[in-house]
Amino acid sequence: MNINWYPGHMAKAKRLISESLKLVDIVLEIRDARIPLSSANPDFDDLFTNKTRIVFLNKRDLADSSITGDWVDWFSEQGIKAVPINSLDPQDTNNAKEIILKTAKEFHQEILKRKGIRKTIRGMVIGIPNVGKSAFINGVAGVKKAKTGNKPGVTRDKQWIKVTHYVELLDTPGLLWPKLDQKEVSLNLAYTHTIKEEILDKEEIAHYFLEKAKVEFPEAIIARYGELDMELKGYEILEGICIQKGWVQAGGVPDLKRGSSHVLDDFQQGRLGRLTLEKPPK
Ligand SMILES: Nc1nc2c(ncn2[C@@H]2O[C@H](COP(=O)(O)OP(=O)(O)OP(=O)(O)O)[C@@H](O)[C@H]2O)c(=O)[nH]1
Ligand SMILES: [Mg+2]
Secondary structure (H helix, E strand, C coil): CCCCCCCHHHHHHHHHHHHHHHHCCEEEEEEECCCCCCCCCCHHHHHCCCCEEEEEEECHHHCCHHHHHHHHHHHHHCCCCEEECCCCCHHHHHHHHHHHHHHHHHHHHHHHHHHCCCCCEEEEEEECCCCCHHHHHHHHHCCCCCCCCCCCCCCCCCEEEEEECCEEEEECCCCCCCCCCCHHHHHHHHHCCCCCHHHCCHHHHHHHHHHHHHHHCHHHHHHHHCCCCCCCCHHHHHHHHHHHHCCECHHHCECHHHHHHHHHHHHHCCCCCCCCCCCCCC
């Protein structure tokens, strides 16, 4: 199992982000609440040292709310402010807007005092692909200016979007890193649809997903697909799901391709319930 996806547009986007950094006062990092560590790009630590950084745990509506609470505590222990959010919920995005405006106001006043000028405060929104950066900006700005889509690699260029007369946010393309060398991380990125589907072996990914599910949330699988022997291997559980749901080819052969697409899509769309894949380190 070896997943790597670092197309040319990401290398270009990384250069573009580095160049835009000097224009930016605040960095808003969007992570996936279901995988708060796997969705952290290790390249960002070097890129954004010395910048005020706020972490948003997006897609909180798809994650287990009690584990999200544990994550907020864990981040706080690391000295990082982490805010759970559903970018499609106006109440949540209004709350995020208030947090951003409060931080921006502090910058604005400090610059006014120091330099006597009223400067536009700029925030850069960064994160891995498909985590919801553009949806976050649209929600916070209250306009649908940034293009969003249910697949990674939608945003291809930078785009400034006004939030108020003195605050602007920069939408950026999702960035992965050149070498995904940790299997667990790669799989978490694949499960959450961060990696382009066309390059994945979906049957293999679904097998690993069910291997994890049978230990961590077997009830969610049974509730969705019916009674299954969760002692079996991931592949065999997938076969069982196909048979239960009638996803079979001629002669009753389980259609594993169809089954794996359904299972992964059900997880991604929250149809298996609110499931978090990573717990905070002890
Ligand atoms: N359930 C849920 N879906 C969300 C949330 N935020 C974004 N989405 C959906 O996730 C998908 C990706 O959102 P985008 O805003 O396009 O993601 P992005 O990070 O800009 O993606 P790239 O530009 O490809 O890097 C879209 O289908 C959004 O509707 C959220 O908080 N909850
Ligand atoms: Mg985008």
